Amino acid sequence: MxxxxxxxxxxxxxxxxxxxxxxxxxxxxxxxxxxxxxxxxxxxxxxxxxxxxxxxxxxxxxxxxxxxxxxxxxxxxxxxxxxxxxxxxxxxxxxxxxxxxxxxxxxxxxxxxxxxxxxxxxxxxxxxxxxxxxxxxxxxxxxxxxxxxxxxxxxxxxxGPHWRLVIIGAGQMTQYLAEMSRALDYQVVVCDPREEYADIFAVDGVTLRREMPDDLLQALKIDGHTAVIALTHDPKLDDLALMEALASSAFYVGAIGSRANQAKRRERLKEHFGMTDAQLDRLHGPVGLKNGARTPPEIAISILAELTAVRYGYRIDAPVAVRAQAVMEVGCVS
Known part of the structure; x- marks a missing residue:
């Protein structure tokens, strides 16, 4: 795109x-x-x-x-x-x-x-x-x-792109997220030092970098027009990126993973890298709007929807889960 x-x-x-x-x-x-x-x-x-x-x-x-x-x-x-x-x-x-x-x-x-x-x-x-x-x-x-x-x-x-998106990890989800991001005015940089992923990654107009994430983010001089999203599921890579991103002025920092994994990640970043609670509170995780997305393209859409909201200063409250049975019961009562 x-x-x-x-x-x-x-x-x-x-x-x-x-x-x-x-x-x-x-x-x-x-x-x-x-x-x-x-x-x-x-x-x-x-x-x-x-x-x-x-x-x-x-x-x-x-x-x-x-x-x-x-x-x-x-x-x-x-x-x-x-x-x-x-x-x-x-x-x-x-x-x-x-x-x-x-x-x-x-x-x-x-x-x-x-x-x-x-x-x-x-x-x-x-x-x-x-x-x-x-x-x-x-x-x-x-x-x-x-x-x-x-x-x-x-x-x-x-x-050209008015915003910059740095994605850590060159897996399948990154393919969708990178392609969609270009249509939303992002200059996209993908970072992955792992040969098994980087060797087969190719998206037109997207820059692939193969150094360690912390070295890349320092070189890019992250600013307030930059978002950083960690998608590798590998703490050795994601944590290095998040350490640099959360200490920067990046307007959005996110990481994939369950709520349990996010809690463990916060503990690691606080204990091993000295991150403060204020810095950790900037982390969007699990990344993206909570809209039930499951497939890689659906998750990419949910991520970009949250990026857009943050860019324009909108807060989107967490959705309220409603069981189908409860809806049916209300319908019966009425």
């Missing part, structure tokens, strides 16, 4: 290679409750075909009309705004007084779409600098800060 940026850029590159005129529109600023955040991209082909989104659809409809009329592309990038007054806000599906600012950018040879696409397909995060006057694009490696910036002369955006 591909993340949203890669899907859009792959389509844009194909349309341009086929000889179509293409204009990309990037949200640069919003006021009010805009449907999509800054950095969101939509691309419109000269015959009105579209990929990506910047609103609930009304702004896209206006861009499509202009593309079909041949007035959307003007040769170089320009800034446009939608929803400046209440009437326009209502027309374009924005809250009263809302505003969305876009940069419209005709795609050309100096847009460097093939190079950008190649780097995104490798799972890289790329800083893209657009020269407003000429339309020329410079591609750089993304750094620690990734804020969108629009000045009088340039538009700087960041494409």
């Amino acid at each position: 591909d993340n949203i940026d890669l899907q859009v850029m792959r389509q844009v590159a194909q349309w341009h290679a086929d000889g179509h005129g293409v204009v990309m529109a990037t949200i640069t600023r919003t006021w009010g409750s805009a449907p999509r955040p800054p950095g969101s991209i939509v691309a419109i082909r000269d015959d009105g075909l579209i990929t990506g989104s910047v609103s609930g659809g009304c702004i896209e409809d206006d861009l499509i009309d202009k593309a079909r009329q041949g007035v959307l592309a003007e040769g170089r990038p320009r800034v446009v705004r939608y929803g400046i007054d209440a009437d326009a806000a209502h027309r374009f599906g924005l809250p009263c007084g809302g505003l969305i600012e876009l940069v419209l950018e005709p795609v050309a040879a100096h847009t460097q779409m093939p190079v950008l696409l190649e780097r995104l397909q490798r799972g890289e995060r790329v800083r893209r600098v657009l020269d407003i006057a000429s339309g020329a694009v410079t591609l750089e490696t993304a750094g620690d800060t990734d804020e969108l910036q629009l000045t009088d002369t340039t538009l700087t955006t960041h494409l």
Whole structure:
């Protein structure tokens, strides 16, 4: 699976290679409750075909009309705004007084779409600098800060995975979790020094590392945009990863295993590695939402559902188990 940026850029590159005129529109600023955040991209082909989104659809409809009329592309990038007054806000599906600012950018040879696409397909995060006057694009490696910036002369955006997921263990469940994670905007790194697992692991766009987990996490410099999940069932590997992850600013740390195994793990981490209760309380284990998942793909879905909730600051309470017999009894009484 591909993340949203890669899907859009792959389509844009194909349309341009086929000889179509293409204009990309990037949200640069919003006021009010805009449907999509800054950095969101939509691309419109000269015959009105579209990929990506910047609103609930009304702004896209206006861009499509202009593309079909041949007035959307003007040769170089320009800034446009939608929803400046209440009437326009209502027309374009924005809250009263809302505003969305876009940069419209005709795609050309100096847009460097093939190079950008190649780097995104490798799972890289790329800083893209657009020269407003000429339309020329410079591609750089993304750094620690990734804020969108629009000045009088340039538009700087960041494409590729916005979040990082480090998975310890290259088993069957990791295959599903890695593939699904890429669609949710994660740069995925899988760590497994065991030859019997690492030698047969292969997921497009996912980096495989074969050093010990603690060495890898130290090298990656785990930050608040990183999640770490231990899936090996091997304490020698999982505990080393959790020791580093729980002491870092990772936004999510999880480990597979039963509640009994989680209790034993907490004891080991506290006794042998000196982890504090506060650090151990950050551990999500058993990993994932408790939704009855049993198969590897079901468990992967439950993990990603919990990751998403934590990312957006939502707390999901534990489910209440209801026996089928009890439900039947209630039905009989009623």
